[in-house]
Amino acid sequence: MTKKQRAIIVLEELEKIYPIVPVPLEHSDPFTLLVAVALSAQTTDKKVNQISPKLFEVAGDAFKMKDLEVEELKFLIKEIGLANTKAKNLKRMAELLVERHNGIVPQTYEELEALPGIGHKTASVVMSQAFGFPAFPVDTHIHRLMTQWKLTSGKNVVETEKDAKKLFPENSWNKLHLQIIWYGREYSPARGNKDHDHLTRMLLLKEE
Template identity: 85%
Template sequence: MTKKQRAQTVLAELEKLYPEVPIPLDHTDAFTLLVAVALSAQTTDKKVNQITPKLFEIAGTPFKMKDLEVSEIKDLIREIGLANQKAKNLKRMAEILVEKHNGTVPQTFEELEELPGVGHKTASVVMSQAFGFPAFPVDTHIHRLMTQWKLTSGKNVVETEKDAKRLFPEKTWNKVHLQIIFYGREYSPARGNKEKDFLTKMLFAE
């Protein structure tokens, strides 16, 4: 199988498994999605979904978030990793959204990536899932599986993103990146039993 054929096989199998893919992070609008994704760094989506309802009840808009003290935000998110830094980032992010963007989440990569705690991956998730812009957010799961499927030899997520965008049709990007994440969690976890990982076996069957 060529690399392109492997990508087509991956696409077809993932579409069978996950014809519909919910966004794993609970949110109600672009701002709450942005906050949830920023909080999810080095933390599970499940944990983020456990702590965000109370956070969003109190500070579900940039205007409300900026009025909280860093210590108050930290108290609301203390159960997740890097709570100290994330609390500072959320407050400053909210301030910038209000000062520069009238309290709305900007719809460009450049403006999103200027916000504290927002890297390219977070910006890609917001651009794709909140605004429908074609993007291919690459996290450690996607990087690992793309490498495992020999669809990239990228040494980092930047290279893997370029390869993914080259191999998968643009119209599939917003969905397939989620499908790969779901597959990794269900069939090919980073640690643990890989017996269920039928797709890797299929791609490299003799």
Template identity: 45%
Template sequence: MTGQTGGTGQTGWKKKSAARLPPGARVRAPQVLTALEGLYPDARTELEFRTPFELLVATVLSAQATDVSVNAATPALFDAYPDAHAMSQAEPEDIEPFIRRIGLYRAKARNLAALARLLVERHGGEVPNEFDAVVALPGAGRKTANVVLSNAFGYPAIAVDTHVGRLARRLGLSTQSNPDRVEVDLQRLFPRERWVFLHHALILHGRRVCAARRPECGACVMASFCPKVGVA
């Protein structure tokens, strides 16, 4: 994504040369979108949050962890540290007990403590609505920035996680393994105003039907046009 929209934008993105899309991708894309809209009309993030700060923290915690485990941990964490100002006063060892059941909890506790301090020092304790500013925070990356900007600020974005990348390849929408390049391919194929929905719907379908090891192709409404039906 390039440029800025309504003051909420992404920079620092040197657009790579567009690779050739898979054969038939432009035909399949509207079929995929129609199917997903029928299956998951209200698709949204399954992370539970009330503020941009809570979403940022939850997204950082969700790396290599399930949303279920994150949602189980964050209520007590947010009661103790409801905002960046409160969390900026904590040391990593203060945060660890709240997130101990989440993978990589020690590294994530360090990132959260540092992240909160930078939010206070650089942004007055508020989560910035600029891509580069979010990416610069400890524990954040391109996926985190896309999730926060789209869900907290309404910016059109596609966050490519393992589910989105896997389904993009299986459905013949991309041949890329690099998440950034998958993102570019999906941007080329789908309307900008449906990017956020697409991201969430693909994740839901990846969790519920098109699993990594045993995809339920027989139960998939996209089996008739999926080029890799039955291929794990």
């Protein structure tokens, strides 16, 4: 079976399971999404969703966030990983958004990735989920599943993103990357029982 054939099966099965798929990180606009995705590095989305309401209550836009001290930001996000570094990045990011973009989240990869703590994956999430640009953000979970489904032999997330964009139609990217994230969490966790991972089993059976 070719990679393209595998990709069609993955696309069809995930559409059956997740015809509607929510963005895992709670947010109300591009700024709160940008902050939430930046906070989610090496932390679960669940934990980010637990702490973000208090953060956004006092710093729900770039102007308010830049006026907070790093220590205040650190206190608000202290329960998540790398809080010290993230607090510094958030403050500087807010300052730059105000200085360069009048507090508005920019709509280009170049401008987003020029902000502290914002890498390509975070920029891709914002471009796709906040602004609707076709993007395929690949995190370690998507990389793991794409490898497991033999859709990539990529050694890293950059190669896996290229493979995903070749295999799947562009109009599916924004939804599909979320479908894969949800599938991984529900049916094929990195650690634990994978008995419910029927998609991997289906692909294996079709190989026989």
